Amino acid sequence: MTAEALAKVAADRPLPVPDAATGPYWEAARGERLVIPRCDDCGHYHFYPRTLCPQCSSPRLKWTQVSGSGTVYSFTIIHRAPSAAFATAVPYVVAAVKLAEGPHLMTNIVGAAPDAVRIGMPVKVVFQKFSGEITLPMFEPVETA
Amino acid sequence: MANLRAAIAGIGESRVGRVPDRSALQLQTDAAQAALADAGLKISDIDGLLTTPVRVEHWNMPCGIVAHHLGVRAKYLSTVDIAGASGCGMIHQAAMAIGSGQCETVLCVAGQNLLTHSTRASAVKSMAEGGSAHSQFEVPYGPLVPSLYALVAQRHMHEYGTTPEQMAEVAVTLRRHASMNPNAHKRELITINDVLNSKKIASPLHILDCAIVSDGAAAAIVTSAERARDLKKKPVHLLGQGYGCRHSHIGDTELTTTGAVDAGAAAFKSAGLKPADMDFAQIYDCFTITVIVELEDLGFCKKGEGGHFVEGGRIGIGGELPVTTHGGLLSAGHPGLGGGFFHVLEAVRQLRGEAGERQVKDAGVALVHGNGGVISIHCTLILGGAAA
Numbered sequence: 001m002t003a004e005a006l007a008k009v010a011a012d013r014p015l016p017v018p019d020a021a022t023g024p025y026w027e028a029a030r031g032e033r034l035v036i037p038r039c040d041d042c043g044h045y046h047f048y049p050r051t052l053c054p055q056c057s058s059p060r061l062k063w064t065q066v067s068g069s070g071t072v073y074s075f076t077i078i079h080r081a082p083s084a085a086f087a088t089a090v091p092y093v094v095a096a097v098k099l100a101e102g103p104h105l106m107t108n109i110v111g112a113a114p115d116a117v118r119i120g121m122p123v124k125v126v127f128q129k130f131s132g133e134i135t136l137p138m139f140e141p142v143e144t145a
Numbered sequence: 146m147a148n149l150r151a152a153i154a155g156i157g158e159s160r161v162g163r164v165p166d167r168s169a170l171q172l173q174t175d176a177a178q179a180a181l182a183d184a185g186l187k188i189s190d191i192d193g194l195l196t197t198p199v200r201v202e203h204w205n206m207p208c209g210i211v212a213h214h215l216g217v218r219a220k221y222l223s224t225v226d227i228a229g230a231s232g233c234g235m236i237h238q239a240a241m242a243i244g245s246g247q248c249e250t251v252l253c254v255a256g257q258n259l260l261t262h263s264t265r266a267s268a269v270k271s272m273a274e275g276g277s278a279h280s281q282f283e284v285p286y287g288p289l290v291p292s293l294y295a296l297v298a299q300r301h302m303h304e305y306g307t308t309p310e311q312m313a314e315v316a317v318t319l320r321r322h323a324s325m326n327p328n329a330h331k332r333e334l335i336t337i338n339d340v341l342n343s344k345k346i347a348s349p350l351h352i353l354d355c356a357i358v359s360d361g362a363a364a365a366i367v368t369s370a371e372r373a374r375d376l377k378k379k380p381v382h383l384l385g386q387g388y389g390c391r392h393s394h395i396g397d398t399e400l401t402t403t404g405a406v407d408a409g410a411a412a413f414k415s416a417g418l419k420p421a422d423m424d425f426a427q428i429y430d431c432f433t434i435t436v437i438v439e440l441e442d443l444g445f446c447k448k449g450e451g452g453h454f455v456e457g458g459r460i461g462i463g464g465e466l467p468v469t470t471h472g473g474l475l476s477a478g479h480p481g482l483g484g485g486f487f488h489v490l491e492a493v494r495q496l497r498g499e500a501g502e503r504q505v506k507d508a509g510v511a512l513v514h515g516n517g518g519v520i521s522i523h524c525t526l527i528l529g530g531a532a533a
Contacts, residue, residue: 014274016281048282048397074300074400077348082273082289094288094347096296096396106283106396119303136285 012085015134021049024063029135032127036103038064047103066101068125070139073098077114093117097139111140151240152373152380153528154366155184156490159256161361161478162330169199169257170214172362172480177215177254180364185377186250191366193221193242193251197231197482200271201262211254221248227388228517229429231255232363232486233524237386239367249368255483256362268358277519279394291355291432292347293395293519298434299349300400307452309349312433313340316353316475318461319430323472325462325503330359330478340433354433356474356484363486365493381493384510385418385527387411395519405442405516408523413444416527418510420444423527425495425505426466427488427513430473436460439514440468443525467505470495485515489526496530 018026028035038045039053040060052059075095081087093109095117109117110126123139130136157179159172167175173196181187194212204210208222221242227234232255239251259268273289274280283293301307317337323329340353373380388411389404413419420443428443430436437451445466446454454460460468471477471491474484494500495508513526 014284074296076292076295079345083270086287104397
């Protein structure tokens with residue numbers, strides 16, 4: 001399904017409520033940039049955000065812009081919506097994407113028919129605005145020549 | 146870690162399925178009274194109480210609510226919340242409380258009216274938005290609980306060639322077990338084609354790959370091995386236990402290997418036993434793929450071979466390793482956090498030789514495994530009919 005179709009379900013879609021720990025992520029997304037924490041001490045990237053580096057326990061973490069490139073690590077085509085907010089969107093794809101920098105995240109795959117999504121498919125981030133405050137990073141297949 | 150010299154002396158279940166005439170506390174009371182009768186004990190013999198949170202109502206301090214409701218004068222009480230692993234966790238934590246000398250006889254009880262308290266749709270919505278998915282980084286993308294496990298299943302199929310038919314075989318086998326369990330919620334036999342043709346929920350999972358939603362409660366009484374010897378029923382001993390947790394949410398993990406590796410290894414080590422010693426295994430089965438991944442992680446087969454392992458009747462009663470012989474969350478009943486507790490009760494029945502039509506021959510030692518979150522937090526017990 002398209003990002004536009006997913007956006008139609010925005011009315012009562014459960015949107016994130018940024019907090020002290022995640023504010024910079026959502027602020028960057030609003031500016032169409034994907035950022036994840038990177039450790040100043042060991043250089044390790046991680047996501048979802050923690051307060052200590054999962055590799056070396058350092059608290060010296062910095063939100064760092066990443067390429068937005070990755071591959072589909074796993075996916076599922078949702079046929080049964082979790083709530084009325086998503087009922088008109090089915091079938092849609094929820095995926096785990098492995099970023100080029102290493103960490104995984106959950107997202108929707110847009111810009112492709114659900115049946116065309118495959119594990120290992122190269123994808124890149126796109127941004128879909130849902131409110132003045134919230135823009136969700138989603139991923140679409142990379143055009144291959 | 147040596148075994149804690151504790152034993153399960155009584156078990157009881159409420160009616161399971163659709164039980165609209167009982168509240169959560171009434172269901173728990175029914176289960177507790179059945180367990181007391183089974184052990185030949187009275188409420189006044191109980192001096193410790195463990196329970197879990199319920200989903201359908203907000204209880205501040207659930208253990209206090211339940212202890213007061215039942216009239217238990219507890220020297221020790223606590224609320225155990227390791228999600229679906231809470232049933233196993235309560236047994237071990239009761240054993241620790243008894244082993245420390247804090248109390249002598251602990252009632253563990255959990256359950257609720259998950260099915261009739263609300264609609265199925267609202268249960269699905271509240272579990273999707275308030276349960277296992279990350280509120281900021283997952284819920285906005287519209288996952289429901291089955292879709293989180295579907296990511297595991299899809300990746301497992303990709304890496305190891307596991308098939309929808311193999312997953313379906315888990316559902317078919319557990320339904321056959323439930324058909325022999327008079328208190329099971331769903332008892333009509335199903336076929337592999339029934340599973341594959343059932344409603345698609347989140348590919349590759351169909352509705353018959355998913356746990357059911359039920360009303361019901363379960364209870365067990367844990368006491369010292371010495372005291373258990375003098376009670377009505379043959380004691381079932383806690384021989385070992387382990388815990389594991391490698392992730393909290395599923396979206397940022399490798400998906401196909403879990404903390405069950407650590408929980409299982411620790412449990413076998415503390416019991417001085419190995420997977421091949423188990424006469425049957427009560428594996429947590431919130432989804433069909435869960436059973437396949439956990440059989441691998443617990444060491445019953447190699448990583449990637451779980452799909453093959455569940456084929457050909459191997460996990461059925463009479464097979465090489467009977468799994469979840471009461472019918473599990475897929476068929477016997479799933480009232481939320483108490484769901485995995487029924488796996489413990491069934492192990493006790495089998496080890497006593499009281500499982501009737503579904504009795505596993507010469508059942509002497511069993512593994513019980515619970516998991517919570519999205520295959521996130523794990524607790525494994527090894528139980529035996531004789532003290533180690």
